[in-house]
Amino acid sequence: MDAVEAARELSGRSAEDCLRWTQRQFGSKAAFASSFGAEDMVILDMLSKIPLEGGARIRVISLDTGRLFQETYDLMQEARDKYGIPIEIIFPDHAEVEQLVARGGPNLFYDSVENRKACCGVRKVHPLNRALTGAEAWVVGLRRDQSAERSEVSRIAPDDSHGGIWKISPLADWTWDDVMRYVRENHVPINRLHAKGFPSIGCAPCTRAVPPGADPRSGRWWWELGAKECGLHVHETAGVATNPLPTSK
Template sequence: WEMFGEGLVFATSLAAEDQVITEMIARNRWPIPLVTLDTGRLFPETYDLLAETERRYGVRIQVFFPDRAAVEAMVAESGVNLFRDSVASRKRCCQVRKIEPLRRALAPYAAWICGLRRGQSVTRAEVSEIEDDAANGRVKINPLAAWSEEQVWGTIAARGIPYNPLHDRGYPSIGCAGCTRAVRRTEEVRAGRWWWEAPEQKECGLHRGS
């Protein structure tokens, strides 16, 4: 906050890590705005958690949506479940539903906070606490980059932080409903995201280079 002032924003997906950061912001009364993306394909439990988080911490999380015309054109051309057709089609869906809304959400800010951890997947193994986010032309801050999964859940338990009940049903990483499945204990955290793709391809584009 001292470095960026009003130029800093927290983009939360309501993941376990993001819930820890939200609690930190609220508990310390840091004047950092919170934003999130509604792709139009989220789990009902995610919407419930959004409402519960706002109530619990007395914060307002600004929701950004994809452009309606862009979604309608994409679905008309390629179908409602185009993300299953190819990696290119899945990335197009992510571009319309996630990346473009994120750019609008970040537009007023010089830096953004998110909940990336090195232990989440092979694509995030080199994540640093502070990164040059060239794709968005901003600084990206990952305060939990070095945290373990055990640290995250230990903090959630100790502080009574609300979290998505899908985590208790085998979903360690939660995205759009059509692109997320439960995982086995032996699988990595993000194995349930776009499970039909190779692990090194499994990023939506929000965290390029991560």
């Protein structure tokens, strides 16, 4: 199955169906990367309700950059206790962090875009690459209306930045209101910072609250102009077939 067929397979399906399909197709060869934002909590809640039917569950992974908000750690603990699903917390390589901090100091990301990208590389991109080694698909909570950069997000597309594995976005066509409706109706715990003006939550030194109606990602790396991505989500190659889809797990 190529990307066009895969897209057709998931077209018109609900987010829950999309996750059920992913679990059937890939099992533990798929990894859901959660940063514990509201979208990710919706996906975690949905995953917890999908029967395993003898198969292996989609892995749940999360990157601990070492610079997260306490509120995020609190939610991580709450999610672990509520859902009982193993959550793999992935840490950066300590030697890489030590070199980075020795070179630029603990707050080097404020000094230049180059330094900020270096920090995101060491604390996010490299650990994610390590966590996805051997995976055939990863699931993310991206939505098209989060930002201009994400307006082309597909339900499923090959991800060339991770060796052509499938990148699956069950909530691609959801709005923020859809997310909040699911949260309310299903009693999903979310980060307390959302209620304090943080629609998008990343590392503490690089995220701030935004006024109502502002670009949801404008609070990320607010001192920089331009794109608001850290390198985890580079532009996808929607519709390009680069990876055969396994017909069974």
